[in-house]
Amino acid sequence: MSTENDDVPIEPLRLKKLDFAELTDEDVMERCAMGSEAAFRTLVQRYRTRIMNLVCRFINDRDRAEEISQEVFLRVFRNRERYRKSGKFSTWIFTIAVNLTKNEIRSRVRHRGTFSLDAMEEESSGQGVTFPDAKPLPDEDLNAHEIGQKVAEALRKIPARYREAVVLRDVEGLSYEEVGQILRIPGGTVRSRINRARLMLKERLKPYLTLEDV
Amino acid sequence: MNCRSAENLFSAFVEDELNQKERRFLESHLLSCRRCTASMRELKASMDLCGALPDVDTSPHFEDDVMAMIRSGEALRPSLIEWLRGLVTIERIRPFALAGAGASAVLIGSFAMNALHLNPSAVVADRTAKVHETQAAAPSGVATPEEVAATTTPEPTAPAPSAPAAVKSDAGYAWADHSVRTSTSIPDTTVPNPGARYEDEYITDQFFLERGTDGGNNPTITPVSSRASDDVYITF
Numbered sequence: 001m002s003t004e005n006d007d008v009p010i011e012p013l014r015l016k017k018l019d020f021a022e023l024t025d026e027d028v029m030e031r032c033a034m035g036s037e038a039a040f041r042t043l044v045q046r047y048r049t050r051i052m053n054l055v056c057r058f059i060n061d062r063d064r065a066e067e068i069s070q071e072v073f074l075r076v077f078r079n080r081e082r083y084r085k086s087g088k089f090s091t092w093i094f095t096i097a098v099n100l101t102k103n104e105i106r107s108r109v110r111h112r113g114t115f116s117l118d119a120m121e122e123e124s125s126g127q128g129v130t131f132p133d134a135k136p137l138p139d140e141d142l143n144a145h146e147i148g149q150k151v152a153e154a155l156r157k158i159p160a161r162y163r164e165a166v167v168l169r170d171v172e173g174l175s176y177e178e179v180g181q182i183l184r185i186p187g188g189t190v191r192s193r194i195n196r197a198r199l200m201l202k203e204r205l206k207p208y209l210t211l212e213d214v
Numbered sequence: 215m216n217c218r219s220a221e222n223l224f225s226a227f228v229e230d231e232l233n234q235k236e237r238r239f240l241e242s243h244l245l246s247c248r249r250c251t252a253s254m255r256e257l258k259a260s261m262d263l264c265g266a267l268p269d270v271d272t273s274p275h276f277e278d279d280v281m282a283m284i285r286s287g288e289a290l291r292p293s294l295i296e297w298l299r300g301l302v303t304i305e306r307i308r309p310f311a312l313a314g315a316g317a318s319a320v321l322i323g324s325f326a327m328n329a330l331h332l333n334p335s336a337v338v339a340d341r342t343a344k345v346h347e348t349q350a351a352a353p354s355g356v357a358t359p360e361e362v363a364a365t366t367t368p369e370p371t372a373p374a375p376s377a378p379a380a381v382k383s384d385a386g387y388a389w390a391d392h393s394v395r396t397s398t399s400i401p402d403t404t405v406p407n408p409g410a411r412y413e414d415e416y417i418t419d420q421f422f423l424e425r426g427t428d429g430g431n432n433p434t435i436t437p438v439s440s441r442a443s444d445d446v447y448i449t450f
Contacts, residue, residue: 037281040284041277041281044276044277044280045277048272048276048277049269049270049271049272052269052270052271052272052276053267053269053270056270057267062270065270066272066273066276069272069276070276070279070280070283073280074280074283074284077284144268145268147263148266148267148268151263151264151267152267155264166264170261170264170265171264171265171267173265191225191226192222194225195222195224195225195226198224198225198257198260198261199221199224199257201260201264202253202256202257202259202260205256205259205260205263206256208263209256209259209260209263
């Protein structure tokens with residue numbers, strides 16, 4: 001039995017592949033909470049370098065920083081249903097990263113005997129233990145990579161509470177408000193810590209600064 | 215403005231977050247202080263260096279490692295803190311919170327009742343004591359200490375077919391009857407403080423009105439002498 005409809009070619013069902021690149025982090029996270037693996041992969045791709053950067057600036061251990069960064073994403077996945085879209089995803093994931101990194105620093109301080117001098121400085125917040133600056137090298141001898149190392153070293157040597165604020169602001173480029181939310185400190189404290197951190201960094205980096213174009 | 219307070223404004227100056235007044239003060243200070251001017255330039259340069267730090271890349275298999283840990287399920291076991299947080303979700307806590315709130319309300323209510331002397335049995339005993347104080351003060355009072363002691367613990371009796379029969383009793387004659395009547399079919403007796411209902415029905419300290427029934431459902435009001443020994447009562 002044939003009908004008119006049999007003659008009409010059936011159009012294949014076209015499902016437009018969702019392009020996550022067009023979506024905000026919050027929208028992607030919402031889809032991740034609904035169980036989309038692709039959405040989760042998108043978030044990993046968007047944030048893995050930023051999270052790795054952040055953790056690496058906090059602790060002086062690249063391998064461990066990668067493990068912590070992976071743990072950050074696993075926590076995002078585990079707690080995907082707890083995420084509320086009203087908050088910024090970047091604030092949420094950076095808060096997780098900062099908390100995990102702080103735990104790592106505390107753990108290192110607790111096992112100080114098996115850890116490096118960096119942990120001692122974490123504990124003393126840079127006040128009890130003094131680290132003499134490395135002998136400054138002439139500017140012309142330093143390439144960009146070496147300057148980067150000096151900056152990273154200077155960052156590691158300022159007290160943790162100042163470092164976390166200035167890393168989030170100057171390295172990650174977050175707003176003062178976001179920094180305050182992540183560190184759970186008021187805006188005035190954020191500003192004063194960042195200013196203090198910059199002054200400390202300036203003192204440590206003075207030998208490497210080129211002021212011609214400032 | 216001195217150098218120290220100027221230094222506190224450096225970051226805000228670089229990020230253009232100063233108000234007009236602060237900016238004017240700082241600029242005038244910088245014009246006169248070469249040290250602070252140099253310090254400000256150094257701070258700006260070090261900020262630029264921090265912002266230009268090269269990225270620390272993850273390993274090429276970073277994403278695959280994360281996905282593998284998720285698929286294996288091993289990495290999805292919640293940490294202790296996450297597990298504890300899962301235990302104290304609102305949905306889990308709500309029944310316990312409601313039960314606790316109910317229990318607290320009952321406790322607070324009972325404490326409040328005690329504090330306000332609203333305990334019915336305590337009020338009855340209190341009223342009984344007051345009556346006997348009145349009797350003792352009266353010149354023709356005949357209540358002996360034994361009787362007073364007996365009336366402080368009124369014993370419930372069966373509902374009397376007529377009030378006078380109860381009034382004739384030497385011990386607990388009035389208040390005992392009232393307490394009994396609280397359990398009869400008279401609607402007003404559901405009030406938890408039966409004594410209070412009769413307080414405004416005193417005629418004198420010798421007489422008061424007593425409510426009762428005539429054996430059926432018809433209520434009666436009986437003026438009664440408060441002294442048992444008088445044995446005087448009127449029923450109408």
